[in-house]
Amino acid sequence: MHVMIIAPEDLPIPPDRGGSVQIYVNHLYEALSQCDNVRVTLVSPGSKANRIRHPRGRHTHVIVHRSTPTEYWRRVRHMIRKRRPDIVQIENRPSRTLEIIRRFPEQRVILNLHSTTFLGARHITRQHARNVLTHAHGIVCNSRDLSETIREQMGLSQHWHPYVIYPGLTLPPTVRASHTDKRPHNPLRVLYVGRVIAQKGVHVAMDAVKLLASDMAVSFTIVGRTPPWEKAYRKALLKASADADIRFLGFVPPTELNDVYAEHDILVCPSQKHEAFGLVNIEAMSHGLPVVASQLGGIPEAIGDEAGILVPRFHRPSAFAQAIREIVVDGDTYRRYSQAAYARAAQFTWAASANHFAAVYEQIAKRS
Structure with a gap:
């Protein structure tokens, strides 16, 4: 199964300049590379375009030259159209997720939410937020509290059931x-x-x-x-x-x-x-x-x-x-x-997180 993970448009990966989402995505990419049933393409911004093959061979990190956020997402759409992944996973950008859903109605799309920040009025209207939360093929939250907070803030029904996957930890x-x-x-x-x-x-x-x-x-x-x-x-x-x-x-x-x-x-x-x-x-x-x-x-x-x-x-x-x-x-x-x-x-490992994501991908891929 081919999964394309789209990082936000602001900071690079590897996360030399920090960024909690970028650190998370970098670790998740490495952990998913150990899953035999998943092939990952990670897309992230950078000062220079590059394509890095993972040592395990099947996985690729594509660094897109970021001149502007608009240009970055234009190139992302081009990659989706060209590569036709089984699943597109967008990290913490609800408005961009809605855009992808509308432009690629046949594409299976997951929104992985790290906080409520980008569901706020500065970034997306309430109606558009509700649309993406109910029309994406899967919503992932990093805690039960985030799931319940979003449900309450957006007035979603008790039938709205996002996946809760805790982040992991990689230790030397x-x-x-x-x-x-x-x-x-x-x-x-x-x-x-x-x-x-x-x-x-x-x-x-x-x-x-x-x-x-x-x-x-x-x-x-x-x-x-x-x-x-x-x-x-x-x-x-x-x-x-x-x-x-x-x-x-x-x-x-x-x-x-x-x-x-x-x-x-x-x-x-x-x-x-x-x-x-x-x-x-x-x-x-x-x-x-x-x-x-x-x-x-x-x-x-x-x-x-x-x-x-x-x-x-x-x-x-x-x-x-x-x-x-x-x-x-x-x-x-x-x-x-x-x-x-x-x-x-010790209970929080990236291996466990990656296995949970892989199971979610399987569930979503089997839906008609």
Whole structure:
């Protein structure tokens, strides 16, 4: 079965410049290459057109020169028309999915949604969003919460049943090895990874760390880039960090993040607005980092009941500070959370995700 996966028009793959969707798609492509019944063509943008044959031979990564988003999608349509794949899977672009459905009415099309962002009014009308959600041959969501959130926001019936496929995790051999006795550093090393924007709640985490610093040794590392429209927010954070042990690393390439995780003790995920899943949580957990996160959206599906603490009143720095204290109250408690984090993260594998996708492809291909 030939599946064509269409990446978004903005960032390249491999994801040297980051991008959560691009990192996801890169891993999914590699995992699907291990499935004997699927042949994958991955289409993504780049500064120079290229065609890369996968080592396993049957799979191809086509890099389309991206001059403009319109030109990228014009070339995508040309490739669909020329190659006639059994299934086209479009990543997180509902409006483009609707366009493909209308232009290729006989083509089986899957929309793989990573969030509700591109279902918003800035990107697609409500009616068009409802059309694509009900007319695509398959909708995939990365969490049960995302599925239910979309159903409620779009007023879809209980008969609307998207597939829920969790993202996976790819670990280097040094991390796959058994870790049973991780101990916190002194000072305690708290970590945040993600975009440095207000809705991610970095200010809440910063204030929580400053509260902790009143009676314990603690440092805070912030990893992630700030988009241009949030420069004032970053400036305010920098000013507020002047009297604390807080450092800003900026963007760290995905290939170097494992080292950052390994050097820290606890991850904070203080999101103030809906998160569909939060892959960063299981990345940190795979290194034995307990997670203190907002009880919001799909985050609880990632963390589970024992790998960290979910904070219901996530707008309060004191609530995050208290949760961190509970985890590091003594060595045994910390180790229990750390071991649970390892165990929980091990449940999320790209092999399992790829097998689930392959099963979905089979179901959709058999429909008349």
